[in-house]
Amino acid sequence: xxxxxxxxxxxxxxxxxxxxxxxxxxxxxxxxxxxxxxxxxxxxxxxxxxxxxxxxxxxxxxxxxxxxxxxxxxxxxxxxxxxxxxxxxxxxxxxxxxxxxxxxxxxxxxxxxxxxxxxxxxxxxxxxxxxxxxxxxxxxxxxxxxxxxxxxxxxxxxxxxxxxxxxxxxxxxxxxxxxxxxxxxxxxxxxxxxxxxxxxxxxxxxxxxxxxxxxxxxxxxxxxxxxxxxxxxxxxxxxxxxxxxxxxxxxxxxxxxxxxxxxxxxxxxxxxxxxxxxxxxxxxxxxxxxxxxxxxxxxxxxxxxxxxxxxxxxxxxxxxxxxxxxxxxxxxxxxxxxxxxxxxxxxxxxxxxxxxxxxxxxxxxxxxxxxxxxxxxxxxxxxxxxxxxxxxxxxxxxxxxxxxxxxxxxxxxxxxxxx
Numbered sequence: 089x090x091x092x093x094x095x096x097x098x099x100x101x102x103x104x105x106x107x108x109x110x111x112x113x114x115x116x117x118x119x120x121x122x123x124x125x126x127x128x129x130x131x132x133x134x135x136x137x138x139x140x141x142x143x144x145x146x147x148x149x150x151x152x153x154x155x156x157x158x159x160x161x162x163x164x165x166x167x168x169x170x171x172x173x174x175x176x177x178x179x180x181x182x183x184x185x186x187x188x189x190x191x192x193x194x195x196x197x198x199x200x201x202x203x204x205x206x207x208x209x210x211x212x213x214x215x216x217x218x219x220x221x222x223x224x225x226x227x228x229x230x231x232x233x234x235x236x237x238x239x240x241x242x243x244x245x246x247x248x249x250x251x252x253x254x255x256x257x258x259x260x261x262x263x264x265x266x267x268x269x270x271x272x273x274x275x276x277x278x279x280x281x282x283x284x285x286x287x288x289x290x291x292x293x294x295x296x297x298x299x300x301x302x303x304x305x306x307x308x309x310x311x312x313x314x315x316x317x318x319x320x321x322x323x324x325x326x327x328x329x330x331x332x333x334x335x336x337x338x339x340x341x342x343x344x345x346x347x348x349x350x351x352x353x354x355x356x357x358x359x360x361x362x363x364x365x366x367x368x369x370x371x372x373x374x375x376x377x378x379x380x381x382x383x384x385x386x387x388x389x390x391x392x393x394x395x396x397x398x399x400x401x402x403x404x405x406x407x408x409x410x411x412x413x414x415x416x417x418x419x420x421x422x423x424x425x426x427x428x429x430x431x432x433x434x435x436x437x438x439x440x441x442x443x444x445x446x447x448x449x450x451x452x453x454x455x456x457x458x459x460x461x462x463x464x465x466x467x468x469x470x471x472x473x474x475x476x477x478x479x480x481x482x483x484x485x486x487x488x489x490x491x492x493x494x495x496x497x498x499x500x501x502x503x504x505x506x507x
Contacts, residue, residue: 109136110467114291115195117188118142118172119179119212121149122244123273124307125201125229126168127280132197132287134460134469139172140195140485142188145478145507146178152478159478160451166475167457170447174476175485176506183505185210190490193221197287201229204240214302225290225300227283231275233306243307245273252312260333279307340388341367341399344425347408353425354403354411361385366418371402409434432456449474482506 114137118129126141133139148154151165159165175191178184189212192198198217200207207213207228214226228234231243232251249255252275259267283305290301318329334343336357344353358367364385368378376398381391388395403411408424415422424430431438438444445459460469486492486506500506 108467109469110464111136111288111291114138114197116140116197116199117191117195119188119198119200119202119207120229122151122201123164123168123276124245124279124283124305125199126151127277128199128227128229128283128287128305129172130168130170131281131284133171134472135467136469137197140175140191140481141169141172141476142175142177142179142191143478144178145176146180148478156478160449160475163452163455163457166447166449166452166455169475170457171472171474172476173481173485174479176479176482178505178507179210181503181505183500183503185212187486187490187500187505188212189220191485192217192224194489195221195224196291197225197227199227199229199283199287203242204230204234217302218300221300223294223298223300225287225294225303227287227290227303227305229279229283229305229307231307233309234304245276245307248275248307248311249273252308253315253318254311257315257318257329257331259331261331261335263331275307275311279305279310282310335392337389340385340392341395343396345396345400345403345411347403347411348406349408352408354408354415355423355425356399356403356411356415357421359421363420364388367415367420370414370418370420371399374402376402445471447471447474450477479506 111132114132116129116132116137116139118125118139118141120126120129120141129137129139129141143149143152145156148156148159149165151162151168152159153162153165177187179188188210192212198212200212212220217224217226230239231248232238232241246255254274255267259265283303286303286305290303293301321327321329336342339357339359342357344355346352347354358364368382372378378398380387382388382395382398406414412422412424426435432444441459443459443461444456446454446456448454457471459471462469483497486497486500487494492500497506
């Protein structure tokens with residue numbers, strides 16, 4: 089199965105924008121870097137909000153990079169910033185800070201995720217914001233939150249994962265090798281999605297009170313919320329949870345099993361006696377009889393190593409998709425451990441739902457990215473446009489939103505305020 093993008097954004101953008109989206113009419117100002125803050129903005133943008141990203145040519149953010157030649161070509165930046173507007177402004181100048189203040193006066197939401205103290209230095213912390221625009225909602229996306237002894241710690245996804253305990257648990261039992269850094273910074277994206285939910289709640293509250301709100305968004309706590317069962321194990325059973333690798337305390341066989349080909353695997357989970365009988369009968373038809381050690385669930389748990397070797401003798405002779413489809417047909421849980429190529433070429437679900445879409449970026453050319461994963465029947469979200477070129481909308485915003493004349497814009501350009 090070949091990858092066919094569900095739509096090319098450039099060609100169908102006008103049609104997409106004809107939908108009345110739930111956040112239509114909401115304006116958001118972004119003072120962000122990295123992934124967590126921009127993810128809040130992206131989620132709001134894809135459900136109708138106008139998102140203005142304030143950035144500077146003094147240096148690109150963590151995803152644009154430092155090289156100006158590559159500012160508009162970085163895939164991570166395009167993914168995080170699609171559909172937004174770029175307004176270049178030098179926040180090191182009084183005039184630059186005043187321009188952003190004027191934008192905030194005309195907006196509904198301010199997103200920021202710089203180190204604690206930066207917003208205060210700019211005069212835009214929540215007490216000042218209430219004077220500038222009492223109806224504006226401020227969301228502060230931080231690794232550790234805005235209070236407590238570690239609030240001022242600078243953080244990014246991988247070290248938040250360390251603090252929340254997931255890095256320790258994400259390993260094999262009794263190993264001397266430490267867990268490698270996770271290359272997907274889960275707290276960044278979880279914090280961004282949870283943050284967007286917080287903004288929507290604050291917008292709903294504002295319809296009753298007429299006032300804004302300040303949202304303290306701690307990635308550490310949002311990520312740690314996944315560890316509830318581990319906290320229960322420690323507090324109720326008085327046992328400090330340890331890494332389990334691919335082991336399960338209730339299922340056997342359980343784990344990823346090597347299949348035919350280079351680094352090909354299929355995940356299998358057998359939990360009930362009915363599933364085990366189907367599984368064992370299937371392997372028996374291939375000439376692989378079970379033994380007495382596997383006759384009971386407790387026996388299979390106690391003899392995991394022998395059981396896994398027995399299962400692998402069957403899976404390693406077969407294609408991973410053959411293993412998955414054969415087991416699923418027999419009522420046994422199984423799924424291919426897919427790589428990215430699998431998702432593009434062989435994933436029937438992605439192809440059916442149109443999850444992968446193509447963006448034709450002006451400097452980078454065609455790139456593929458994910459669609460909006462939340463589908464509302466009446467007001468579906470949309471990938472509403474391309475990632476902005478650095479400063480692409482600066483003059484438009486200066487004229488139409490800030491009401492500046494061409495001569496004023498020229499002077500601010502010369503002073504490197506719109507920079």
